[in-house]
Amino acid sequence: MKKIFITLLLLIGSFAVEAQELVWHTDVNKAIEISKKSKKPLLLFFTGSDWCGWCIRLQKEVLKTADFEKWAKENVVLVELDYPRRTPQTPEIKKQNDELQKAFGIQGYPTIHFAKVTNKAGKVNFDGLGSTGYVAGGPVAWLEVANGILKKK
Template identity: 70%
Template sequence: MRKVFIIVLVAMGSFGVQAQGLKWETDINKAISVSNKTKKPMLLFFTGSDWCGWCIRLQKEVLKTPEFLAWAKKNVVLVELDYPRRTPQSDAIKAQNNGLQQAFGIQGFPTIYFATAKIKEGKPSFTGIGSTGYVAGGPTAWLAVADGILKTK
């Protein structure tokens, strides 16, 4: 009985952690809709999640920290634009992400671009705010750079 109780507590705790996690959109049209509704800019995270060492490091040191979680909920709509080598993706997501990579002129990973957008004639029209990538110094240093970019909007 005691083991069952412990298992239930662990399971409930893991659901709580997941519930507190951030929602990363992968569909740009949905992200634009949320961005316009909430009046928050989008944080577009261009990443190679399963092969890019700096992307993985940025995730670990910044994007998965409590400091970033609190900041992101208040300031941005999160959009992950992934270019994996081993993880399968739908053709629609691949096409969307490749188009966005070209539209923003992304040449290296990780790149984080802050932008707003409107849908005009069925296509997104973006207004860039600024960009960054990996910043040494953990979440405090990275968030200082991000706040500086967002102040210019």
């Protein structure tokens, strides 16, 4: 009976861990609310998910790894700002992403900005902490750069 109980407990535990996968927000306002509550900065990932080779490589080598997942859950609120060529988007998401692309002066992909959110005179402001893109060397090298940026906050 004990073995059945322990096996069942382990099985349920594995489903719970699997269910806690990373959440990439596409609505920046929702991400801002979470950032304010959690006191974590935003990680804004500007990507061309269906055409940008370096974006796809960054996803595969870093953003979809267990090391990144663990780090992200502890340190940031994730926001994906996508500029696809083939994948449809709502007009609201396109407008939001275009405005943020202009606000952050994005010139190429992938670009990742780290920012704190503040309210000044009733307006949302992004206080940039730093930015990066693709970093060769996998999650260890990329996270070293990201941690260096976050230490400045």
